[in-house]
Amino acid sequence: MKPFVYKKAGTVAEAVRAGAAPGAKYLGGGTNLVDLMRETIEQPATLVDVTGLSSDIRRLRDGGLLIGAAVRNTELATHREVRTRYPVLTRAVVAGASGQIRNMATVGGNMLQRTRCAYFYDAKGSRCNKRNPGQGCDAIEGFNRMHAILGASSACVATHPSDMSVALAALDAVVHLDGPGGPREVPLTELHRLPGETPEVETVLRQGELVTAVELPPLSWAKRSTYRKVRDRASYAFALVSVAAAIDVRGGKVKEVRIALGGVAHKPWRAREAEAALSGGPATVKAFRAAAEAELADARPLRDNGFKVELAARTITAVLGELAGGVR
Amino acid sequence: MNEWSSSKRGDLSRRRMLGVVGAGVVVSALPSRSGAATRPGAQARTAGEGLVGAPLPRIEGPLKVRGAAPYAAEFTFAGMVYAALAFSTIAKGRIISIDTGAAEAAPGFVHVMTHVNAPRMRPMMPWASSEKAAGNDAWPIMQDDRVRWNGQPIAVVLAETQEQADHAASLISATYEEEPATTSFAQAKANGTETAVLGGQPVHIEIGDAEAALAAAAVSVDATFHTPYQNHNAIEPHAVTVAWHGNELEVHDASQSVVHNAWSLAQILGIEEHQVHVTSPYVGGSFGGKFMGMHQVLAAASSRLSGRPVRLTLSRAGVYRLVGGRALTEQRLALGAGRDGRFVALIHTGTSTHTPDSPHPELAQFVSYSSYATGTLKIDLQWAHLDMVANAAMRAPGEAVGSFALESAVDEVAVALGMDPIELRIRNEPQADPLTGLPFSSRNIVEAWRAGAKRFGWERRNPTPRAVRQGDWLIGMGCGAGSHMYARESGGAARLTLTKHGTATIDIAAHDAGMGTATVLTQITADQLALRLDQVRLRAADSALPGVVPGIGSSQTTTAAATIIAAQRKAVAELLKLLRRDSPLAGLTADEVTPRDGGLAKTDDPARHESYSSILTRARRDELVVEATGGNPTESEQYSMYSYAAVFCEVRVNAVTGEIRVSRLLGSMDCGRVVNARTAAGQFRGGMVMAIGLALTEETLYDERTARIMNPSLSEYHVPVHADVPEIDVIWTGIPDPQAPLGARGIGELSMNGTAAAIANAVHNATGTRVRRLPITLDQLL
């Protein structure tokens, strides 16, 4: 990897100052960034280590939780309130990577990890619009089993690999940022972008912006939530399809429902069509399946991933059925 | 009786080891053929005669656990530099230019070698083209501007640290003139295939008219099976540390063929064999991927040019680019049977991908040579030539993928007949080798089937597919047979040194890549000499030692055992010559004495005994040194010799998502005598884990547009992880093979065979879906 300068930030202000320099990148656990540096895909001039900042989980006055960006994935997953009040989040985090990686990985880094598209990774031998804008995409007609079926473009069909972010998308989490332009908040569902013509622009973060925390709203009914990840081996593989869901059923009717999908798009995919289809309606398997199909109506499968459409529909249906407790 | 049975001492049935070590504790036993009582393996003796069979832990275990066992990339030399490679990014063509300027300006840069400045070298020689040849191809190594595969090394950069070398190598860029390459299987077949050749013979066999017999059969299956490219993923990536001392080359290699590699390096570099010294004391897995490769040559050549000792460690991606693996196969498997279940036709043909001069045929059809009595047989293998990295051998080459096809087809016939698949196999047991007519040396697969079925609870299997369900999970059971041909190398030789202190050293250029070979050879030596384990020292994996004993074909133990037995005989003869006239053994011949309690004793009168120490001391000798060879493996010419496996599997398949989980796996082996119950169980389990990978997860993503491997990492190339592997149960018949040294046949590759089919057959039983394309992924079951 290219030689670089390493700095450890003691405060947010210090981090933001150092992070504003050209070629600077924030460093979390390094489990993704350092890999990409080894592959020469990322070549930062300066690494600003932000693992010393905001590493606690706090209860907010409204009952929500504020999770520091430097909280390690393991800590997040095992936190008592997270486990009991937002089981979908714990399950999503532990469905990702391995124990060792989760011990290193931070909340901020997990959110901002980059795609695992094989052509993106092959810096020397393959074309990639994300890595080299305008170069072309070798994935569209290549190996794309792991790729997007929703929201992709002719420039990029990559998926966002994070499991944690799918749960955060379902939970209406809000990302706290700080940067040269001052602090601001962005809903997680709006943090990541669809590829469009500029797949190299992956998030709405501005130059030098730092993730400081993630806020979870209280959502009392999120106790009844879960995460189901379907993948090519039992552990240590990225999702083919994953479903994060929470549902509140009263008297056979769907009062509240949140669904997000992983492994299907360039961002954690909040299934608003499915939610709208279900809201206020009957909590039946038939309704769940119909809602899933509505969400997937616009799916555009590629050479190797046509099965994802049916797999996603089945998984959504099964997860909602499980949460609703043996409905028919 | 041949020489092995006559060399056996003591009562074989007493020493028969039937212990099964599960996770180091569980010990169980199969009923032995003679009905003799069995004893728990864990309590086996640790001294002298009887050591063979004992479940001893690895002798080097403590060193490895403490990190004190030096691997190839842990040797250092003063002034040593680190190497990194740059690889081609096209499949075929010419290098027009290589820009090394930026690399040369990078921090820590020491040297760069390309085809422009590489020393003149001869190409590698492929396996079997000469006694000590061990290459996978005969390409020139950085001698010209030709690119022959995508991923070929085009430059070697040396720098003061590994990180600096990696960085400098990343700055190298090349321009190419591309030429049309054959990169897809379809194109390769369309170009025309070539009939495969093995041992100078075309791979084409016809016994009777198999096609006609198939057409006339009451029940038949005729199907195409596909298996993917696979790559080697030993836990230790290939590595070599080299230093020149004048014209002498010292090489610390991660190798399963030290003598071959010393010879190969000498002939490639144009020096004498004795000028190259290769050691590989500890190796982190070899599996057929760690014979002679380009990387040792590149390290030696760049070291010569730079005048610095060099360490070259392949990155994980580098292993994929330089070291081939299992070839892709497409197999036609047709099997016809009468209503009574007797097979009347077997056709096993197909095409494997191949590269020029590769000695590895990926002969999937081999499993059909002698598995069943079928009356008629048709075998044919075609090679489709691609512009890609040379084929390599990979644990149970050919057989692993061939047994998937054959044993899946047998299962299909059983379903069609409504017959139990085990009974169907037993009904078709051959009386003699179906191809050669030779008698079997020892074939007890029926016993292995019966014992395995009992232990696995096979009678609980519901033969109707998709009939057993727990919640969302469909549950199925399947089985498959495996076999592995016995092999003993003719180059076995060993030096045995006995000292006046009553200790022994055995020197043999064999290899231990984690299998337990060092332990087993020490055990055999102690057993043969009636010494304690701590009185025996083994020196191995060093090209200066006697023997040409590559880790190949599961043959090291048989080869070394024959050699150690021969050395022991020679030593006994020499000891008798040294006896003083007043020795209790005076006047006895070699036939009348047996090693016992650290010395020799009269076989039928153990009281007449003199220790080695006493014999040598009284003869005023410090030591006695003998060298012996194991001789040619004539037993394989007179007998059909195979190890056998009966593998049982239970899977759970999620009815919603198609996810597959292997929930139980049992291997019931018939492999002759087991020399070390613990290391053998490790080999069996390891092979079955790799076969889970073959069946369910592993596939090299070889992009047919560019001939580029797209998943060269452990993150994206899926080997089974712990969660994919259930507890694996292993048992064996323990019946010694009267034709094999010590009664032991090979075990290292056996359990790769039959396991993938057992899994696929269990998937069929669970779901009703017959998947004939590996790996079986969940989308095939939706």
Ligand SMILES: Cc1cc2nc3c(=O)[nH]c(=O)nc-3n(C[C@H](O)[C@H](O)[C@H](O)COP(=O)(O)OP(=O)(O)OC[C@H]3O[C@@H](n4cnc5c(N)ncnc54)[C@H](O)[C@@H]3O)c2cc1C
């Ligand atoms: C083999 C393997 C398997 C994996 N499997 C999975 C899986 O199944 N599911 C899954 O979800 N993940 C998986 N991962 C990815 C893993 O979750 C991520 O690597 C990890 O979460 C990244 O966190 P980190 O703190 O190490 O980030 P880093 O690598 O340090 O950083 C990642 C990115 O985030 C930026 N960044 C970090 N912190 C901040 C901040 N506070 N503000 C702004 N930018 C920041 C960095 O600049 C960088 O661009 C896997 C990783 C590996 C290596």
